[in-house]
Amino acid sequence: MPLGEDQEAHPPHDPVHLVPLDALSATAGVRRRGEDPDHVQLLLEAGTDLPPILVHRPTMQVIDGMHRLRVAALRGRTHIAVRFYDGDSADAFVLAVRQNISHGLPLSLADRTAAATRITRTHPHWSDRAIARASGLSPKTVAAIRRRSSGEIPPSNTRVGQDGRTRPLDATEGRRRAGHLIAAHPTMPLRQVAAEAGISLGTAHDVRERLRTGRSPAPARSTAPSDSHIPPAVAPAPRAPLAPAPAPALVPAPVPAGTRPRTPAAVLHVLRKDPSLRLTDTGRALLRLFDAQAQLMPQWNRLVDTFPHHCADMIVDLADTYATYWQHVATHLRTASAQPDTGHRMSS
Structure with a gap:
C-alpha cells in the first residue's frame, strides 16, 4: 500500500x-x-x-x-x-x-x-x-x-x-460539468452532482447558487473563455449586476434612488455613517452582521472549497435557512419602503 x-x-x-x-x-x-x-x-x-x-x-x-x-x-x-x-x-x-x-x-x-x-x-x-x-x-x-x-x-x-483527499488544481472543468448536470437535472441531489463532476459538495452548492443568479458556474478568474458557460438553451436568464434592494426609510433624509450606491461595499460604507444605525443597539447589531458578511465575501470561493466534507450537508442546510431569513427581511423592507411613511424606524 x-x-x-x-x-x-x-x-x-x-x-x-x-x-x-x-x-x-x-x-x-x-x-x-x-x-x-x-x-x-x-x-x-x-x-x-x-x-x-x-x-x-x-x-x-x-x-x-x-x-x-x-x-x-x-x-x-x-x-x-x-x-x-x-x-x-x-x-x-x-x-x-x-x-x-x-x-x-x-x-x-x-x-x-x-x-x-x-x-x-x-x-x-x-x-x-x-x-x-x-x-x-x-x-x-x-x-x-x-x-x-x-x-x-x-x-x-x-x-x-x-x-489524504485528492483535489484538482483547477476546478473549472468540474464546475462546468456540475453546471450542465444541474441545468439538465434540476432535482439531482447535490451529493450526486459533486460525485459525478469530481468536485466537493461545497463547490457543487456554490455552482447551484451561481446558476440561480444567472452567473457562470466558475468564477471569472478561472473560467475558460469559450465553453465555460451553460448552453443558452438551459442556462438561467442573466440578471443585472448586484444592486441592493431599495433601502427602507432608516434615515431622516433618504438618498434619491438614482444616486444610491450600487455595490455592497458602497452601501455598507453609507450605512456605517448613519447615526440612526451607529447610535442604536439594533442598528449596531445589524452593522456587525453586514461587516461579518463583507469580510467573508473576498474569500468566499476559497472557503467553500475547504469546508469539511463530513459537515457539508449541515452547512448547506444552514446556509439555505439563513438565506431564506434574509430574503424575508428584504421582502418585508421592500414592501414597507414602497408604502407611505408609517414611522418605521429602528429602535434602541
Missing part, C-alpha cells in the same frame, strides 16, 4: 527481528555527508540499549538508524534489532526523511531541501503542504522547489492534501 501523508513509520505492534549486521545495506541515506562521528561517539558513550532500527525489507536498506548500526558494529555486536517496512523504495525514502526529522540528529537544511526535491519527483501528486510536513520545510519553500524542478516533474492536474 502506498505511503499516506499521515501513515506511521511502522505498525504499533510490528515485531522486532534480530538481523545480522552484514545482511544490511547502508550505502545510501538522507544525510548528504553520511554519518556524523560526534553523534556516533555520543551514542556509544551512552552505554544503553538503543531502539530498533527501521529497514526496507525488499532491499534490506536501512531507512532509519545509520548511527545505531555503526554503534552496534563498534560494540562488537553481530546482530541488531530491526523493524521492517514493506513499501516501495520511493515511500521508503519519504519514511527515512520523516523519521530523521522527528527524532535523533536533526537533518541540515541542505539535507531537507534535497529530500523535498526528490519527493516532488517521486510523489508529484502530493500537495506542497504534505511534502513540507514530510521534509521539515515550509510550504512556500516546497512550492519554490517544485517550480524550479517543473521540467523534471510529470504534469499532474491533481494534488493529494494532508487529509
